[in-house]
Each structure stands twice: as structure tokens, then as C-alpha cells.
Amino acid sequence: MKIGFGITGAGHLLLDSVELLEKLMTKHDVTVLLSAAGEEVLKMYGLYERVERITGGYYNELVKEKDQKFSFPITGRFSLGKYDLFIVSPTTSNTIGKIVNGVADTLITNAVAQSGKGGIKTFIVPVDLESGDVDTVLPSKLELDLCQKCDVCDAAASCPGDAITPGIEIDLLKCEGCGECAVACPFSAISAGKIITIHMREIDIENTSKLHNFKGIEIVEHPSKLQEKL
Ligand SMILES: Cc1cc2nc3c(=O)[nH]c(=O)nc-3n(C[C@H](O)[C@H](O)[C@H](O)COP(=O)(O)O)c2cc1C
Numbered sequence: 001m002k003i004g005f006g007i008t009g010a011g012h013l014l015l016d017s018v019e020l021l022e023k024l025m026t027k028h029d030v031t032v033l034l035s036a037a038g039e040e041v042l043k044m045y046g047l048y049e050r051v052e053r054i055t056g057g058y059y060n061e062l063v064k065e066k067d068q069k070f071s072f073p074i075t076g077r078f079s080l081g082k083y084d085l086f087i088v089s090p091t092t093s094n095t096i097g098k099i100v101n102g103v104a105d106t107l108i109t110n111a112v113a114q115s116g117k118g119g120i121k122t123f124i125v126p127v128d129l130e131s132g133d134v135d136t137v138l139p140s141k142l143e144l145d146l147c148q149k150c151d152v153c154d155a156a157a158s159c160p161g162d163a164i165t166p167g168i169e170i171d172l173l174k175c176e177g178c179g180e181c182a183v184a185c186p187f188s189a190i191s192a193g194k195i196i197t198i199h200m201r202e203i204d205i206e207n208t209s210k211l212h213n214f215k216g217i218e219i220v221e222h223p224s225k226l227q228e229k230l
């Protein structure tokens, strides 16, 4: 099968989505599309290289929003029906909000719109599905209550991306999620993969529920549920 696989800028369900992608790549031609935020967030969670490693070649490309300028020429493949299906996982509340309002101004929202025109079945895995609280995972974080403000910061010295301002913060746009800093800090002041609870916003839940009425789009609650649908 030829599959399009979109990744947006959500940390929630990101690892599960990359694991699904790795499985699909062994059996299918998969073109991976990254929203601009998707590329950044994959890097923050140390997952970008995993995706880059398994992509490459005709219909197995790694397509980045920033390389697709404003008109997203790659999405012509979707309007021409060249893929058997399109998966977006994880899908941010931002991308869902745009899709349900007919906005197509990002690589992923445009590919969803063109899939509709090209008759390509689209599976969306939203991060905001049901009201209430949800546990999610953070990228690397400097825990200021544990930081001893050492004269020489071992964590900053270990960072390949020069992302750490000692005693202040980690610049996530420079962070590659390698975890070196967490190992180097003698006071365990860097957390990596910390779980926090966030509260779903009603507007995001409402937007996700509107997707049920979209012809050709199916909502899937978790990346692990997708394989049984192929
Ligand atoms: C570390 C990090 C994690 C994020 N996780 C989420 C998330 O789980 N869900 C979400 O809706 N947005 C999340 N965001 C915010 C999105 O990346 C942001 O809204 C972005 O504009 C989405 O663009 P996109 O929908 O085009 O990918 C996260 C941002 C950062 C920096």
C-alpha cells in the first residue's frame, strides 16, 4: 500500500505514533509529512532521527513543511488519489480546529483537504478526544527547585546543542532530546519524560467531535488501534 503519514506538533501520543510508523514502513511505501511544529517537537523528544533514519526514496520521502513553501506541491499526490490512505498521528488541537473550519494553510491541513478531493480515506488520531484530564509527557526540563546553580554546570557542558542557560532554562528549539544533560547533572535537576496532567479544553473536544461528520475521515483513538484498520 501507499500511505501518507502526517505528524503534527504534539508531544502527546508522539512516541506511539513513531512506533506505528516504524511498523508500517516495514510493509508499505510510506511518505512522512511533518508540520513545521511537528519537526520541532519530534526533535525536542529525541525522535526526529528515528524518523529520518527510516525514510528516503520515492514515495518514502520525509517531507517537511518548511521545504514546501506556501503552496505545498507534494499534496498534489493526494488530490490525484495516489495514496491508498492518509494517517495523521498525533493530530494537534490546532490542526483539528483548522480542518473542521475548512482551513488548509499548513502542510498537514492541506494534505487532509486534498485527500478529501482525491477520495483518499483519512484516519485522524487526535490528542484531544474526551473531556477531562489527560496524562502527557514533557520533553527535557530544568527543574529549578533542584538546581544548585553550580559555578560550572555539568549539564550545560554536556549539551551538544548548547541549549542550556545554567540556572535558568533549556531552549527547546535547540534541544535534540538526547538526554545527555539528565545524565550529567549530579543533582538530577534535569527531568526527561516527566508525566504531567493537563485539562482538555471544551473547544478542542467540540472540534474533534465535529470531525465525525466529515466524509472520508475516521477518528481513531490511539495509534496502536490503526494497524487493525489497514
Ligand atoms: C513540547 C511541546 C509539546 C506540545 N504538545 C502538544 C500537544 O500534545 N497537543 C497540542 O495540541 N499541541 C501541542 N503543542 C503545541 C503545538 O506544537 C502548536 O500548537 C503548534 O502550533 C501546532 O502546529 P501544527 O498543528 O501545525 O503541528 C506542543 C508544543 C510543544 C513545544
Ligand code: SF4
Residues within 6 Å of the ligand: 140, 155, 158, 159, 160, 161, 162, 163, 164, 170, 174, 175, 176, 177, 178, 179, 180, 181, 182
Ligand atoms: S543535553 Fe539536554 S538540553 Fe542539550 S540537547 Fe540533550 S536533552 Fe536537550
